[in-house]
Structure formats: C-alpha cells, structure tokens
Amino acid sequence: ERIGAVVLAAGSGKRMGADIPKQYLALCGKPVMVYCLEAFEKSRVDEIVLVVAPGDRAYCRKEIVEKYHITKVSAIVDGGAERYDSVYEGLKVIHCDYVLIHDCARAFVTEDIIERSIRGAKGYGACVVGMPVKDTIKIADESGWVEATPRRDLVWSVQTPQSFSYPLVYEAYTRLQACDKTGVTDDAMVVEKTMQARVKLIEGSYENIKVTTPEDLLMGERILQSRKK
Numbered sequence: 001e002r003i004g005a006v007v008l009a010a011g012s013g014k015r016m017g018a019d020i021p022k023q024y025l026a027l028c029g030k031p032v033m034v035y036c037l038e039a040f041e042k043s044r045v046d047e048i049v050l051v052v053a054p055g056d057r058a059y060c061r062k063e064i065v066e067k068y069h070i071t072k073v074s075a076i077v078d079g080g081a082e083r084y085d086s087v088y089e090g091l092k093v094i095h096c097d098y099v100l101i102h103d104c105a106r107a108f109v110t111e112d113i114i115e116r117s118i119r120g121a122k123g124y125g126a127c128v129v130g131m132p133v134k135d136t137i138k139i140a141d142e143s144g145w146v147e148a149t150p151r152r153d154l155v156w157s158v159q160t161p162q163s164f165s166y167p168l169v170y171e172a173y174t175r176l177q178a179c180d181k182t183g184v185t186d187d188a189m190v191v192e193k194t195m196q197a198r199v200k201l202i203e204g205s206y207e208n209i210k211v212t213t214p215e216d217l218l219m220g221e222r223i224l225q226s227r228k229k
C-alpha cells in the first residue's frame with residue numbers, strides 16, 4: 001500500500017509581516033519549509049507532492065528539494081487562491097492509497113506524528129492530529145459577545161497532518177467543487193461535510209505549532225534547539 005503526502009507551501013504568509021513568504025524564512029539556518037520535508041523524507045511515506053505558489057516551482061526545485069536532498073518529491077505543482085484549492089491540485093497528481101495532507105508551516109512535525117497519522121488513516125479512514133485545548137474556549141457572536149461555552153474536556157485544537165484513505169478524500173474534494181466553500185479551513189471538514197464520514201482525532205504534540213506570526217519563529221528556534229540535545 002502506497003502512502004503519499006501532499007505538502008502545502010502555497011500561502012502568502014501575510015500574518016508574518018515579512019517581505020518573503022513565511023515558508024522561505026530562515027529558521028536556525030534553513031528555510032521553514034525544509035523541516036517538514038526532512039521529516040517526511042525520513043518516514044515511510046513513499047511519495048511527496050509539493051504545492052507551491054504559482055511562479056515558485058523552479059525556485060523550490062533548486063533551492064529546497066535539490067539543495068536539501070528531498071528525494072521523495074515526485075511533483076511540484078502550482079497551488080490555488082485558497083488552501084482548499086491548493087490541496088485539490090496536490091490530490092489530482094498524487095498516486096497512493098493513503099494520503100497525509102500537511103501544512104509546511106508546521107515545521108516541527110516528527111516521524112512519530114507521521115507514523116501515528118499513517119496508522120490512523122489505515123485504521124479509521126480519516127484522522128487528524130490535535131491536542132486537547134488548555135484554555136477555555138468561547139463561541140462569540142459577531143460583536144464579541146459570548147454566545148456559548150463548550151465543555152473544555154471535549155474541545156481539541158487540530159493540527160496537520162490530516163490523513164485519509166485516498167479515494168475518500170479525493171471524492172470529498174471533487175464534491176466540494178460544487179458546494180459553498182466559505183469557511184472551509186481544514187481537510188477533515190471537507191470529508192465531514194461532503195461524505196458524512198467520521199473523523200478520528202489522534203494525538204499530535206504541543207510542539208507541532210504552525211509558524212504564523214513572528215513570535216512563532218522564536219518558539220520554533222527553541223523547539224529546534226531542545227531537539228539538538
């Protein structure tokens with residue numbers, strides 16, 4: 001059974017406020033997006049499809065894939081305007097039985113998390129790594145008044161990889177094309193919404209953060225330093 005990974009690196013990274021997209025920013029001497037590619041390279045994933053911003057394919061081939069010897073990349077494709085468009089472009093070209101969809105901004109994903117995700121995809125058909133929230137969560141109305149307080153012990157904050165049987169997630173994304181896509185922010189939602197499939201939450205890590213704003217770069221450096229020991 002073939003395992004594939006769609007790695008998303010087609011975002012503009014506006015919230016970082018830097019001149020270049022966050023996936024290319026250096027973190028301890030290497031571009032942010034290299035770290036997750038190294039983790040997938042070491043894992044038992046067979047194939048990686050890398051989705052990049054239109055115009056960045058040649059740069060990524062030379063400066064990321066070749067320079068850091070990521071041999072499992074089978075294709076580099078152009079992403080779309082929204083994350084879900086980029087995912088669909090990656091799913092169209094990958095050849096596998098199970099697929100892990102991963103945001104390259106989650107640079108600190110480990111081989112353990114990848115392994116749990118592969119097992120989860122095989123065992124449940126659809127799984128997402130996440131962690132129980134530490135904060136109490138409030139659902140607000142549009143003016144910032146509290147509408148509801150969900151039970152904290154049932155609330156998870158979800159990460160990537162989000163992992164699926166390939167036929168399930170490909171069909172889900174194909175059906176999504178005919179639906180209203182507003183508010184679609186992760187892959188699990190797409191299979192929940194279009195396939196009525198159940199998604200299992202599995203353990204990620206509090207270190208599996210998404211590098212989004214400048215504070216995250218500092219936190220990232222600390223995580224990488226602690227792993228060197």
Ligand code: C5P
Nearest residue numbers: 008009010011081082083086103104105
């Ligand atoms: O913006 P956000 O941090 O939620 O993006 C999550 C991931 O999706 C990032 O890795 C980003 O590069 C990717 N993305 C993409 N195509 C888009 C928007 C985001 O591949 N159009």
